[in-house]
Amino acid sequence: VFESTLNPVTRRTGGMHYTSVENIHKVIDPLFLNDLKDELASVRRIKTEKNRRKALYEFQDKLSKLHFLDPACGSGNFLTETYISLRRLENEVIADLNRGNMMLGDLIDPVKVNINQFYGIEINDFAATVATTALWISEAQMLHETERIMQREIEFLPLKNYCNIHEGNALRTDWQQVCPSAQLSYIMGNPPFIGTRLQSPEQKSDVIHTFGKDWQNVGSLDYVSCWYKKAADMMRGTNIQTALVSTNSISEGEQVANLWEPLMADGVKINFAHRTFRWDSEASMMAHVHCVIVAFSYLNNPNKLIFDGQNVIRAKNINAYLIDAENTFAKSRTKPIMPDVPQIGIGNKPIDGGNYLFKKDEMEAFIKSEPESAKYFHPWYGAEEFIHQRPRYCLWLGDCSPAELRKMPHALKRVENVRNLRLASKSAGTRKLADKPTRFHVENFPQGDYIIVPRVSSEKRKYIPMGYL
Secondary structure, three states: OOHHHOOHHHHHHHOOOOOOHHHHHHHHHHHHHHHHHHHHHHHHOOOOHHHHHHHHHHHHHHHHOOOEEEOOOOOOHHHHHHHHHHHHHHHHHHHHHHOOOOOHHHHHOOOOOOHHHEEEEEOOHHHHHHHHHHHHHHHHHHHHHHHHHHOOOOOOOHHHOOOEEEEOOOOOOOHHHHOOOOOOOEEEEOOOOOOHHHOOHHHHHHHHHHHOOOOOOHHHOOOOHHHHHHHHHHHOOOOOEEEEEEEHHHHOOHHHHHHHHHHHHOOOEEEEEEEEEEEOOOOOOOOOEEEEEEEEEOOOOOOEEEEEOOEEEEEOOEOOOOOEOOOOOOOOOOOOOOOOOOOOOOOOEOOOOOOOEEEHHHHHHHHHHOHHHHHHEEEEOOHHHHHHOOOEEEEOOOOOOHHHHHOOHHHHHHHHHHHHHHHOOOOHHHHHHOOOOOOOOEOOOOOOOOEEOOOOOOOOOOOOOOEEO
16 A cells, blocks of 8 residues: 555655565575474474474474564565564464463463564655554464464454564664664665665765765765665674665676675675566556665575576575676776777767758758768767667768858758757756857767677677677
């Protein structure tokens, strides 16, 4: 209900992308739930009833001592699904114990897992209220399942249980005050996805506050990176484990070295990861983003797993690029590795409103009406023209003298259109370009053969398309 109330602007500025049950389990199953299920299965295989019942009580007690923090909890999706999953495990234990003679105290109140074990931080006040309510509702639902097992009613007063959802900015909140690290077991969640260029001034300030001004290239870090840093600070010196959903930018490009090299130098290790997948939200206006899941801690789990679609890869080491390889970092650089190689640059950028660009038939018609213009036409290659072989042509008048231009009224009309377009721009730099309307904003004319690399192409391609022209 809460998710459906958000408009696209609120969702975008807040980096809000909410979570399906399927995607929640991509996080919590390998983080802890699979191990707990295996442990319960092992307990059930104990042959001696006395020992098995003792182990069941111990397992239930273990469940009641686990504590979970979602430091960007939204409307509580992660917390409620984790609570439900733990309670279903506990109900299996209660069902097994109910087949024999339960202790008197357990007959009165057989449930030990409590919503007090679940902590959240949320900046949106309405979302925080929804998360609290969702946990209470989940508690009531799971108690009904327990009642069916016990075949009797159990007293339920949800308001007697304090729900640990804290309203506030998670990046300005001391997580130790929410849940002490000595008590915490797992950190999980789906923090906001906001790229560097989309951050508000307040969000940029949050990034600097979290990392400190001395962190290298702090200005280039995505907003979600802050939760990795805060989680690492919380986990240091403990057995806490974290798994977070993020845009795949944190495992690609310049983000990798900027975020992960200092964390890994401090001892952080990646224990499992989901490579890029499409994130599906339960909200009616679905978020279409591509994400990774990264589980990390200061513990070195020998059973490292990489999930790549339907494939599961057992890894010796998972590096920051989510590859089974040693930790290495490709850093941005201003000088080439090899000397005397040509510099790569962006293509031409006319800022012409389309006045200088022509399809083949348009060019032919223009030349027919103004034959003198023929020598000023050149092939024009952008990403689409190169990849799909759809030729276009540009009218390049930068080398045309004023005397020649006056002989071509149609070309001169195009020049005037460009001048007026640039004068009307809100950008001071573009308005200045109106002084030279025959020139492009960016001019990059190769003097010989060259390699062309489209800036944008389909992610479905196995290789980046390139050409030699």
